[in-house]
Amino acid sequence: MPTYKAPVADVMFLLNDVFHIERYNNLPGFADATPDVLEAVLGEAAKFCEDVLTPLNRTGDKEGCKRDGDGSVTTPRGFKEAYKQLIEGGWIGASAPVEFGGQGLPMALTQSISEFLCSSNMAFAMYPGLTQGAAAAIFFHGSPEQKELYLPKLVAGQWTGTMNLTEPQCGTDLGLVRTRASKQDDGSYKITGTKIFISAGEHDLAENIVHLVLARIDGAPEGTKGISLFIVPKFLPDKNGKPGARNAVACGSIEEKMGIHANSTCVMNYDGATGWLVGEANRGLNAMFVMMNEARLGVGMQGLALSEVAYQNAANYAKERLAGRALTGAKFKDRPADPIIVHPDVRRMLMTLRAFNEAARALTLWTALRSDVAHRSGDAKERQAADDHMGLMTPVIKGVLTDQGFANTVMAQQVFGGHGYIAEHGMEQFVRDARIAMIYEGANGIQALDLVGRKLPRDGGRALQAFFAEVSSYIKEHGADAELAPYVKPLAQALGELQQATMWFMQNALSNPENAGAGSTDYMHLLGLVALGYMWCLIAEAAKANVASGNGASDRMAAKLATGRFFAERMLPGTSLHLARIKAGAASTMALPIEAF
Numbered sequence: 058m059p060t061y062k063a064p065v066a067d068v069m070f071l072l073n074d075v076f077h078i079e080r081y082n083n084l085p086g087f088a089d090a091t092p093d094v095l096e097a098v099l100g101e102a103a104k105f106c107e108d109v110l111t112p113l114n115r116t117g118d119k120e121g122c123k124r125d126g127d128g129s130v131t132t133p134r135g136f137k138e139a140y141k142q143l144i145e146g147g148w149i150g151a152s153a154p155v156e157f158g159g160q161g162l163p164m165a166l167t168q169s170i171s172e173f174l175c176s177s178n179m180a181f182a183m184y185p186g187l188t189q190g191a192a193a194a195i196f197f198h199g200s201p202e203q204k205e206l207y208l209p210k211l212v213a214g215q216w217t218g219t220m221n222l223t224e225p226q227c228g229t230d231l232g233l234v235r236t237r238a239s240k241q242d243d244g245s246y247k248i249t250g251t252k253i254f255i256s257a258g259e260h261d262l263a264e265n266i267v268h269l270v271l272a273r274i275d276g277a278p279e280g281t282k283g284i285s286l287f288i289v290p291k292f293l294p295d296k297n298g299k300p301g302a303r304n305a306v307a308c309g310s311i312e313e314k315m316g317i318h319a320n321s322t323c324v325m326n327y328d329g330a331t332g333w334l335v336g337e338a339n340r341g342l343n344a345m346f347v348m349m350n351e352a353r354l355g356v357g358m359q360g361l362a363l364s365e366v367a368y369q370n371a372a373n374y375a376k377e378r379l380a381g382r383a384l385t386g387a388k389f390k391d392r393p394a395d396p397i398i399v400h401p402d403v404r405r406m407l408m409t410l411r412a413f414n415e416a417a418r419a420l421t422l423w424t425a426l427r428s429d430v431a432h433r434s435g436d437a438k439e440r441q442a443a444d445d446h447m448g449l450m451t452p453v454i455k456g457v458l459t460d461q462g463f464a465n466t467v468m469a470q471q472v473f474g475g476h477g478y479i480a481e482h483g484m485e486q487f488v489r490d491a492r493i494a495m496i497y498e499g500a501n502g503i504q505a506l507d508l509v510g511r512k513l514p515r516d517g518g519r520a521l522q523a524f525f526a527e528v529s530s531y532i533k534e535h536g537a538d539a540e541l542a543p544y545v546k547p548l549a550q551a552l553g554e555l556q557q558a559t560m561w562f563m564q565n566a567l568s569n570p571e572n573a574g575a576g577s578t579d580y581m582h583l584l585g586l587v588a589l590g591y592m593w594c595l596i597a598e599a600a601k602a603n604v605a606s607g608n609g610a611s612d613r614m615a616a617k618l619a620t621g622r623f624f625a626e627r628m629l630p631g632t633s634l635h636l637a638r639i640k641a642g643a644a645s646t647m648a649l650p651i652e653a654f
């Protein structure tokens with residue numbers, strides 16, 4: 058049975074020593090988030106995840122969700138009780154606005170809690186995760202009446218939320234949506250159509266489910282310019298705001314899928330269901346993108362979360378499993394063989410996982426803090442800069458962290474050898490669960506195209522230039538520091554290669570857009586490596602400061618410095634490969650005629 062220990066100490070190190078969270082005390086909600094408060098909250102979340110959710114992960118995977126004849130869905134044993142504890146702990150609304158029942162704490166705190174939830178039980182974590190996204194969409198685009206009715210219940214977890222985009226004939230290209238919305242005399246709409254792949258579409262955890270549905274109003278323009286967003290609750294709220302009559306929306310089936318079996322991924326049928334417009338007509342994608350961007354950051358966190366739990370179990374196994382002797386001679390002469398952690402290739406795998414996890418955690422927290430600035434700062438320039446950062450990093454976090462997260466679960470499985478292929482140890486479930494994160498909320502190839510085609514040129518490249526300036530400034534400031542040189546010099550080379558790739562696109566993509574398409578995934582990963590390398594510089598600087606000040610935990614800081622050097626020497630040079638691929642252009646990629654495939 059897999060185990061999990063939430064990395065509370067690492068999160069606190071990042072918040073306190075790397076990002077200096079006290080610098081954000083001018084923002085609403087931060088002054089109350091003292092280190093003691095943050096550590097207490099994270100500690101309680103850790104206990105819940107370790108003691109309650111982790112044991113349910115494998116049993117939930119084996120049991121799955123069950124659809125009854127009336128279309129209702131039953132979640133695995135223990136899920137209802139766990140969900141009740143989740144909402145009693147107030148975890149869903151930790152960062153939600155106080156006026157709607159939330160605690161108003163920093164988004165960075167919720168980001169860390171989300172990591173713990175996903176590491177311990179990804180399928181379970183999707184239920185509250187989608188609810189948070191639905192609440193955000195309604196908060197930013199709903200009417201005052203919609204906010205008053207729905208937000209307190211979503212924030213409390215009393216009701217849950219979903220996002221309904223995909224249809225049998227359309228996924229990425231939402232301009233092909235066929236679900237129809239017919240306006241009624243009372244201002245509501247009748248929603249008719251079928252949605253597929255709807256996570257948490259039907260379940261028994263909450264008293265109501267609030268579906269956010271993309272549909273086309275009768276007579277609306279074709280394509281994405283004619284799509285609107287609607288609130289379509291499972292039960293229609295009565296005059297007191299409580300669940301009333303059943304709406305004409307039902308789960309047609311539960312998708313049979315590779316992983317996340319304990320999450321009810323549904324086919325949802327809307328048969329003239331009553332819904333209400335959110336925001337402006339024909340502007341539904343603008344409203345839904347709030348939820349989609351929240352979800353994409355959350356999915357990126359899933360890649361990190363599964364990489365972390367897979368690493369923990371692989372490291373424990375490598376210290377226990379005996380096989381062969383160390384190449385330099387027996388290390389444990391009192392045993393019949395040495396534990397496999399003495400072997401360099403096993404170390405290579407474990408160090409790859411660890412080096413990624415620690416930097417990826419820093420990257421997600423850095424971005425979560427920028428999200429807090431974007432939504433809470435009273436300074437317009439600060440909000441703009443933070444929003445630029447979010448736009449640039451969202452596809453990187455979603456694409457890079459899930460690509461590498463899946464690869465890392467496979468690598469961790471490899472540490473187990475044949476035992477990793479057997480269900481008992483849980484590694485094969487991590488592999489299966491991690492796979493979907495590369496696909497949903499926009500397949501990673503689409504994330505790469507979004508980055509190269511939209512995010513880089515937006516506002517004259519302002520967001521990317523700001524990132525270049527920040528990293529370049531850090532390199533210049535610390536370039537003469539001999540102790541930081543092992544981290545800073547490789548970052549300088551990697552940044553130079555990222556800049557070369559950017560210039561190559563500027564010179565070659567306008568004349569032939571397929572050059573951008575062929576190189577977009579490599580560019581996304583190149584930018585991701587530079588961002589992770591920058592995180593390692595910040596981590597190393599903070600670790601050295603801790604050692605110098607004698608703050609304790611010197612062994613832990615020494616481990617960070619060694620792990621960061623591994624990243625700089627063994628992983629960051631991957632930028633050269635990505636640059637070479639980008640400069641190769643699209644010619645060989647597009648050479649074969651379609652009929653040759």
